[in-house]
Amino acid sequence: MAWIIVTVAVLPAAMLLALAAVIPRRVADAAARRVRRWVTAIATLQLGIAAALAVGFAMRFVMGTEAPAAIQAGFPAAGAWPIHLDGVSTLMWLMVSFIGWVICRFSIRYLDGDPSQGNYFRWTGLTLAAVSLMVLSGHLLLFYVAWLMTSFGLHHLLLHDPGRPAAQRAAWTKFAIIRIADVALAIALILLDAEFGTAFLGEIFVALGDIAAASPRLQVASLLLVVAGSIKSAQFPFHTWLPQTLETPTPVSALMHAGIVNAGGYLIIRTSPIVSAAPWTLAVLAVFGTVTAAYAAIVMTTQTSVKKSLAYSTIAQMGFMMLQCGLGAFSAALLHVLAHSMYKAHAFLASGNVIAERTAVGVMSTRSVGSSGPMPVALPGLVTWLAAAVFSLGALAGASLILGLDPSTKPGGFVLGAVLFLAITRWLEKAFAGGDRQLVVRSIAVAGGLCLLYAASYRIVDGYAAGSVPAASLSALQWSVIGLIVGCGFAGMFLIDQVTSRPQLSGRFGRWFVHAGNGFYVESTLRRVFGSLVSS
Incomplete structure (x- = not known):
């Protein structure tokens, strides 16, 4: 039963990856309506599967041993599985699927008539698939490949309009900074594989229970995980790429701020048993998070651009989320990621209404209605x-x-x-x-x-x-x-x-x-x- 659950879970991501790999840009743009219909349909399918798994996990948790046998045996046990399904990954996957589905639906009208909308949906599908695989992965190599694919897909989305110099500058600045995180994560995963003799997360988590004190190699790996997660989540001073990415279409901004920028936080939450083995790295993370949250919150209040204010708001929220991880409050950090994603996706997708909303507020204030x-x-x-x-x-x-x-x-x-x-x-x-x-x-x-x-x-x-x-x-x-x-x-x-x-x-x-x-x-x-x- 478990292998069926795993296969069904990765099926939408595999379909989106195949769609992006098989259909070239020229064909995608020529058949834009068909491509966007396929990508949106697959995103809808993934949302349905993610919701079913979340409900199944909740039933197993609430009902305990009284849950139906299919639910009790459905989720694979922690161990040598390339897909790690537990409460953390299930909740995150549900959030990613929902945000991806909303953005696909919103983009249909937003990019209607755009000559490159077929290519846009092609890369959006690949990015959604990469984030999904990263969230569900239970193997270090699969996690790293999905991590790289996420950056690869986002880079092409940022260059949706390559003729704009600001878009070029933002995409390549982000490319250069995130490569530092990629190198740090690669070294950390190599050290973890050498330390535990396995690349499966389930087996690593089990082995950590028998460790009394972290070895120097494990402590270095924990620190590198903190560095990689901090850079990916736009922590100070590596935050500068995020406010520059305002030249991209609004749905891409929503996807980036509501989903992709959370990858660093998810890395810390997912590997929290590893990072907690070296508690001093949590202290480092708490300091970085506090500095980032305070700095970005101050800068945010001085911005006159709506999207730039939202960008610094994201940086501040990511800083607070990293602070929560540094304090060991990983459940609170997970809740923060979920709530912030929903809020920020709505904020970006509704940013075009800000002028009308401010005008309405001004009229209401002059009338003093309800005072x-x-x-x-x-x-x-x-x-x-x-x-x-x-x-x-x-x-x-x-x-x-x-x-x-x-x-x-x-x-x-x-x-x-x-x-x-x-x-x-x-x-x-x-x-x-x-x-x-x-x-x-x-x-x-x-x-x-x-x-x-x-x-x-x-x-x-x-x-x-x-x-x-x-x-x-x-x-x-x-x-x-x-x-x-x-x-x-x-x-x-x-x-x-x-x-x-x-x-x-x-x-x-x-x-x-x-x-x-x-x-x-x-x-x-x-x-x-x-x-x-x-x-x-």
Whole structure:
């Protein structure tokens, strides 16, 4: 039964790869309608299979030994299988399949009439197949081949309009930077194969349970996995390629930001038993994630371009996701990847409506529709912040109690809880400062609902990931250092947001606002390094 499940799972990806390999560009463009119909149909088939497997895994998890025999025996056991089906891969594959299906459907109308739409769908199918195989792979070589194919497909999608110099620069800058990640990952996989004598992930995970202390070779491999994942997920300072890829069609941006850029995070989550064997590498990852999240969030608030603001938003979200991995909160990181993918795909695909939406918001604000008048007493700034802090803390505590979550038992629970506390407090503070009683009540209700939704989603994802991700084993000193760095980073970002949100900035802060708007010139500096590749 297991081999049938594996065959059915990889069938859509194999069909998409065959379609891209058999049909040349000239034929694809000549028969564009047929090609896009085939690719969309296969993407639909894959979504159906992924949904069925996700439901089957959930039934097996919830029902336990009472589940139907077909479900109990259907999923292959961890071991010498080239496809590794567990809760982590099943959830990620469902997300990838859904995003791919949505983008295929959206692209039909978006690229209608484009002379190269057949070739576009050809490479979109190949990229979707590569990401799917990477998510499902249970063998180091298969994972690496799918990893390379993902970059290969994205490179051709970025060059959909090769006549645009900005598209050329973005594609080749990304090509050069990601090659560093490819080399790091290749060396890491070679070291892992030499260390364990097998390239099957299931066998490596089983062997890790018998290791008391990581050997130098295993520690180097863990560090290289962290490096490869960080570069692939656009961590600072290797993030510069992502904001440059705005010349590509909007569906490609959605696919890249909602799916492909998550490959680095998935690498860390998938190999979390390996990376956790050398806990100091998790500390390195947490530092990189904190720096990236703080830097990108500051730059994002200064951007005037919608797509560039979304690009830096992706970098900030990937930084926070890497921070979660560094804290050992792999289930929280997996939930973050899933939620961010859905949000960012919608944000990019709906970015064309931003002008109409802003116009509507402006009209509504001038009419003051639904305003219940100012609050009886205008609260001072400190009192407003304290009130927002009390309500946000109550929302987080209430959600945890209702769903039985104890932050002290979860890796990085208090650190991540403090970050969420700052975010909700800042949001409620803005609502309270407006002085509209109805807005305050709605904001408190929404904050409580969001906390409940997050806690419930975490319980579901943690149930799927149970047994696939390890518990964090950092020392007290490492926790102290990580907590200090994370606390300083997010507290500093909170203070900067407080200062820059004032209507008028002083000359000193005005200058820093300009510097932040230019990304503190990191992009222009690295462009000099990789710019020569554009003409190569």
